[in-house]
Amino acid sequence: MRQLQWGILSTAGIARKAMIPAIQAASNARLTAIASESGKAGDVAAEYDIPRAHEGFRQLLEDPDVEAVYVPLPNHLHARWVCEAARHGKHVLCEKPAALDAAEARTMQEACDRAGVALMEGYMYRHHPQHLRVRELIERGEIGDVRQVRGLFSFPLALDSDNIRLSADAAGGSLHDVGCYPLDVIRRLLGMPESVTVVGRVPEALGVDTSVNGVLRYADGRLAEFGASFEQTMLNRYEVIGSHGSLLLPTAFRPDKQGGVGEIVITDERGRTRREPVYGDQYPAQVEAFSAWALGERPAPDAPAELADQARLLAACRESLHQECTIRLRA
Secondary structure, three states: OOOEEEEEEOOOHHHHHHHHHHHHHOOOEEEEEEEOOOOOHHHHHHHHOOOEEEOOHHHHHOOOOOOEEEEOOOHHHHHHHHHHHHHOOOEEEEEOOOOOOHHHHHHHHHHHHHHOOOEEEEOHHHHOHHHHHHHHHHHOOOOOOEEEEEEEEEOOOOOOOOOHHHOOOOOOOHHHHHHHHHHHHHHHHHOOOOEEEEEEEOOOOOOOOOEEEEEEEOOOOOEEEEEEEOOOOOEEEEEEEEOOEEEEEOEOOOHHHHOOEEEEEEEEOOOOEEEEEEEOOHHHHHHHHHHHHHOOOOOOOOOOOHHHHHHHHHHHHHHHHHHOOOEEOOO
């Protein structure tokens, strides 16, 4: 089997804990190189048995054996290094949120299109089979017409730490870090809303949001709700409410923390429930889907408009939060 040759730009925690093992586990991928600008690449390469270490991102991008790169850099650096990778002819899997607004998304996509390389946003949760099962249940009318979607992703984070998620300069905050997940679910199930209203807590000392809640309104009267927080216990769930039933995914975004076992709780119009466990390993599945696309063996895992639509929705929520008003999205 042909294997796509991967490199990673950064020794960030998400790379070490999730993506290095995922690439090494994927059947159609091989991790060839890792780079850092902090001098840690050699140690990480030795620890994970990665053939090459580059002390600089440009050196990795100039490596002729690297065909694709994973970009887990801080949010404000995504656009710069995605475009740079494209200029070097590398396919790019960029950690979420890949772009912070529609203009940034267009710049990234155009750079990759010009270079003829694949670009995908790293929402690993999309690749767990429980979400495909949700669509199957909806399409066969299990819960009737979908009326509302609610999503929540939260975990406790020490607000006095130097965590990059709390850096305003790095485009941190709970909305960008975890709020983007339920927003992505809502958008993929209901489409783009007509308007968004978001409120939250933005401590003056930090300059980033530590908790947010929002309502999305649709032209046909449907509603969606989402929440995100660094100040609440770990929750990662969404619920799809229909005209005569509902679907609840209690481990929607991080089933890997439960050994890969997701679950769908199906409730009918009489309140009777049944549970469907769904197993999957979302990180290697993401790598395999992207690699197959980059190798020309499968179609793109995501629709072409996904990146720009998600960035536009995220930017509208951010604007609503900071301007303390409802933002209408243009069609």
